[in-house]
Amino acid sequence: MSANVNVNLLTPEFILAGMGLLVLSLDLVLPKARRGILPWIGVAGLIAAVATALIYRWDRVEELYGGVFIADRYSLFFFAFLVILGGAVMIASVDYVKQHIKFPGEYYGILIFSILGMVLMASAGELLTAYIAMELLSFSLYVLVALRKYDSKSNESAAKYILLGAFSSAIMLYGISMVWGVTGTTFYDGIAAHLTANPDLDIGLIVGLSLIVAGLGFKVAAVPFHMWAPDVYEGAPTPVTAYLAIGSKAAAFALILRLFSEGLLPAIEDWRVLIATLAAATMVLGNLVAIRQENIKRMLAYSSIGQVGYLLLGVASLGVVDAGGAVVFSERASTGIMVHLVGYAVANLAAFLVVAVVYSRTGSDQISDYRGLAKKSPYLSLVLSVALFSLAGLPFFAGFVTKFYLFTAGAEAGFLWLSGLAMVASLVSLYYYLRVIQRAYVDQPSEGDEETAVERSTFFVPLTSWLMLGVLFVGMILIGVWPTELAAAADSASDALGTVRDVSTALVR
Amino acid sequence: MNGVEGSSVTDVAFWVVSAIAIAASIMVVTLRDIFRAALFLALSFLAVAGLYILLRAEFLAVVQILVYVGAISILIVFAIVLVRDMPGGGKDNHLKVVAATVAALLGALAIFVSYNSDFTNLDALESSNADVAAALTGTYDLDASNAVGDEYEDQIAVAPPEGAEGTEIGIFSNSTGSIGGLFIRDFVLPFEAVSVLLLAAMIGALALLRQRGEES
Amino acid sequence: MGPNFLDNAFFRNIYCNLSESDDVRCSGGGWLGDGLLPGGFEWLAFLITAILMAAILITLVLNASLVFIWAERRLLGRFQSRIGPNRWGPYGSLTPIADAVKTLFKEDIVPAAADRWVFNAAPVIMMVPSLMVLAVIPWGTGTFLADLNVGILFIIAITSLSTFAIVMAGWGSQNRYAMFGAMRAVALLISYEIPMAISLLGVLMIAGSLSLVSVVEAQNVPFILVQPLGFLVFFIASVAEINRAPFDVAEAESELGSGYHTDYSGMKFGLFINAEFTATILSSAVIVAVFLAGGRGWGFLPSQAWFILKMVPVLFFIVWTRASWPRLRIDQILSLAWKGLIILAFINVAVSAILSFIWPAPSTSELWLMAAINFGVLIVSVFAISSWFGSGPVSTPRMSHDEALPRPRPAGLSAGGDS
Secondary structure, eight states, X not given: OXXXXXXXXXXXXXXXXXXXXXXXXXXXXXXXXXXXXXXXXHHHHHHHHHHHHHHHHTTOOEEEGGGTEEESHHHHHHHHHHHHHHHHHHHHTHHHHHHHOSOHHHHHHHHHHHHHHHHHHHHBOBHHHHHHHHHHHHHHHHXXXXXXXXXXXXXXXXXXXXXXXXXXXXXXXXXXXXXHHHHSOOBHHHHHXXXXXXXXXXXXXXXXXXXXXXXXXXXHTOTTSOTHHHXXXXXXXXXXXXXXXXXXXXXXXXXXXXXXXXXXXXXXXXXXXXXXXXXXXXXXXXXXXXXXXXXXXXXXXXHHHHHHHHHHHHHHTSEEEOTTSOEEEOHHHHHHHHHHHHHHHHHHHHHHHHXXXXXXXXXXXXGGGGTTHHHHOHHHHHHHHHHHHHHHTOTTSHHHHHHHXXXXXXXXXXXXXXXXXXXXXXXXXXXXXXXXXXXXXXXXXXXXXXXXXXXXXXXXXXXXXXXHHHHHHHHHHHHHHOOHHHHHHHHHHHHHHHSOOOGGGOSOO | OTTTTTSHHHHHHHHHHHHHHHHHHHHHHHOSOHHHHHHHHHHHHXXXXXXXXXXXXXXXXXXXXXXXXXXXXXXXXXXXXXXXTOTTOOOOOTTHHHHHHHHHHHHHHHHHHHHHSOOTXXXXXXXXXXXXXXXXXXXXXXXXXXXXXXXXGGGSTTXXXXXXXXXXXXXXXXXHHHHHHIIIIITHXXXXXXXXXXXXHHHHHHHHHOOTTTTO | OOOGGGGSHHHHHHHHHHOXXXXXXXXXXXXXXXXXXXTTOHXXXXXXXXXXXXXXXXXXXXHHHHHHHHHHHHHHHHHTTSOOSOSSSGGGTTHHHHHHHHHHHSXXXXXXXXXXXXXXXXXXXXXXXXXXXXXXXXXXXXXXXXXXXXXXXXXXXXXXXHHHHHHHHHXXXXXXXXXXXXXXXXXXHHHHHHHHHHHTHHHHXXXXXXXXXXXXXXXXXXXXXXXXXXXXXXXXXXXXXXXXXXXXXXXXXXXXTTGGGTTOXXXXXXXXXXXHHHHHHHHHHHHHHHHSOTTOOOTTSOHHHHHHHHHHHHHHHHHHHHXXXXXXXXXXXXXXXXXXXXXXXXXXXXXXXXXXXXXXXXXXXXXXXXXXXXXXXXXXXXXXXXXXXXXXXXXXXXXXXXXOOOOOOOSSSOOSSOO
8 A cells, every 4th residue: 555545535534524614613604593504514414424435435445544544344334323323413402402502503513523533433443543533532522511511410420521531541541552562553453463473461461451441441331430421421411411322332332343353353262251241240230220210311321331231242252262262253243233233322312312302391300200291292202112112122123133133142152141141131121111111101190299390391392303203213113123134234344344354555563 | 872872871860750750740649739739740741751851752752841841731730820729639538548559559560560561562563664663763764664655755854864874863863753754644544533632622612611702 | 973062172172082982073082182081981071061061051141141131221221212221330231240249139038928839949940941942052053062853842842831930939929919920921921832833833844854953054045034924923922932021911010010020039039030031042042043044154253153143133123122012911912822923823834834845855046935935925914914903893801890980991002001
């Protein structure tokens, strides 16, 4: 490869960055009344970015800058997924932003920058680039979390998020420097080559990898690095909470998946037990603590911690050691992770959007206040129930299929006990999801009860939210009933991970 | 370098600078007076810059002074001066012993690891990429073939001046050009991502702090 | 490769006398022969020579600042139709020495409320950056302590340290005037560091090096002609960085006592004053090295003499500015930096980048061409920026409500004193 890199391939990323700048500068120029079009301009830009990516990168496998940036099916899958997800969050926040946030331009501009960070995380082929992309995402999120600046909860959660986020980045950077010191490279395939050549791990490498895992664990809120999540989720503006729970996790898993399958796979026997333990702890603790939550955002926070446990189960089963002692990449596991991420994203976004709409009408996030929702707004409570059922993994909804993919992959890789544990945890989760649904549908006010916030307020669902919820509803059912297309796309993305690219072009080996 | 290389002068300088860095860091966490703690933080950064110079990474050293001492510490001090009500620092709390123990354990682990791990792969790295090697050691090996962008070699200021034996320019080695080459050639993508990051952070900070004219 | 100062005959002799160095330039030995120190002690020879050279340079510069104090006071006198100091020595030339002696013998007072440790450390720290910058300035051929290949960055980095001294002085005094002065100084220094650093980028692109020695070597045409816009921004920014009028809000006598050093007396006060004048001299030296081709001149004078000769008009210009301009208000100063100088500096960077892309290694005639283009850019951009500056509403700082009585206020830049 020469220094003339094919910059055309980066066009989608350029479009994203340009859209962010455009939205920010339009905010300066437009009169206040016209700023409602900002999110739609942003969404149009995101659609353009996805379209360009699909056109330029379809069937293309290329490494830019000697492997710093990898364009393949996997990147493409996550590009489309993450940008669409970001666009969905953007549309979902239109009503909320109008009501509660003073700086629409900054909100949408920084949201687009964070999407850029997410897609770079998925396509980075090198630790430092991945780290910087992750920081781009994190910094944008710090700002977004704090944007309700006259709300003390928002401030508190932003402070916690920034401090712990900075702490975890420092841990991860230290880990990266250890890995670099031992292997002499930060490129995933260089690390893999080193691990293959030196099967006995150096102590520095072990510590470095543990620190990287800890740093990433913070970002995805895996137990025992999850303490920040519920507080931050509770205080952040609800669309941002949804974005935190879905977008940042999906992007972090995109990074983890590529790092672990392309970089660390040869040493799988050294880390699979560690990851499996993390997975077990995460799914048990997340689901058990969720039972006791009274605030629905906190409940969803703990439930999303539980979901991270399932995804980590997939990471732990990324490779199997065959009879000859060679490590074989398990495409099923990575397909499972991707499919589950999509299903989880759709369902969780729907749930959070309902919470946001209810909050805009009632000003309350308490589960007890959801009594009477079915009467006031059958549509909202229907979507909420479907979303929660899907999260719990009931058949006919997205969650069932995606969990099926994931748990079978885990069982195949020899983690039968963990898959069993995951199923038990899913059952537990059904309990607390059902509590909400019971509250919405079944509970009747008894004598002397005060009216709940839902019952007091007049209800109507704004048009954008209504349409968005409809799309998500259809999505949940569609994935649950007819998952083949999605699975095929994820499969071809996993193929890209499994193939060894031509490494002779890379910069440092 | 100056006929002092490898002699005891560099050793002595190393120990002195390290001692200052460590002592200043300890002062930062133990002093009650937060203003003085901030000053010691700056001193500690300065000492780290000294370590960089001893490692012959003079560009890094100067950037360390410029960014950490001249900008970050100043901002910390500025914030302390603006919030004058905290000369005494925080109150004691019961986690002090626990925190100290954990910190000591982690420190011991870090020392143990850096003594026991095998960092020899960096030598292999130096032979494989001229730019990285130059950034690490300050010596530019013109013979080492560089897979990326040989055609730019004459345009960046890494090559040694004609006739000079070795590659030292001035009293320090010249790694600036190599670092620049890595920044704007091989790693231009993360470099640009950082600029987007800084822009987002700056806009965010302004949005969060702006008071007047909020309505406009 | 031996120490840099071997290029200078004087220090070469000292070094070669002491050491048994096999450097070619030592082949003839020194005045006293070769190798007074046993072999293996080259480092000691280096150390002795270096310390000697540093001591000579520091003494020279400190004395030069005394001369400059006298010259400035005389000049200010002329500018203001006064006579200026004239009692002690011919034309008052011994006045600074009398002042120095007086300062030394004054009582050294530390206010009771002061944070003693910080208070006492501040003046010392104030001197450090000025003296450290000395090391990298090429006073003439071979006359420099260190040819750092990041010399220019080093200067920018080191001068930013003086901010600490000012904050420490303000905080340590525990005095409101001092604190206000310190806050203003920090805001000003942080703001002007940015255009100062950016304005040098054009120079670096043309010279292709961060080393001051190489920058001087590259100036077949002085960079004040090749980089007029860069020079303009750099000059304004360095006048601001050394806290001199019209940017001397930090110690504005008419408003703040004397700003951050209000509470200092005796030699500590002397150190502050001395540091200020040293910084002025050094910034003129940097301007000479970077923009006026350093010690390059015609053969009939040694290069060191050319260097000092070139410093004279720069210093005169700085004094002239001080005498002619009223003090700016702090908000005007900051908006000048952020809305004016930074933009100009970026324009300069963009133009220089394009020009040095066209001519990567410019010959002398190409340098002249660049100069012509850059002068055009200078005129257009300064005109554009200043008309934009003039077009906006005149902003006056808002008062707190009980104070905000309507009263007439002169438009535009008003003399300091009523901020």
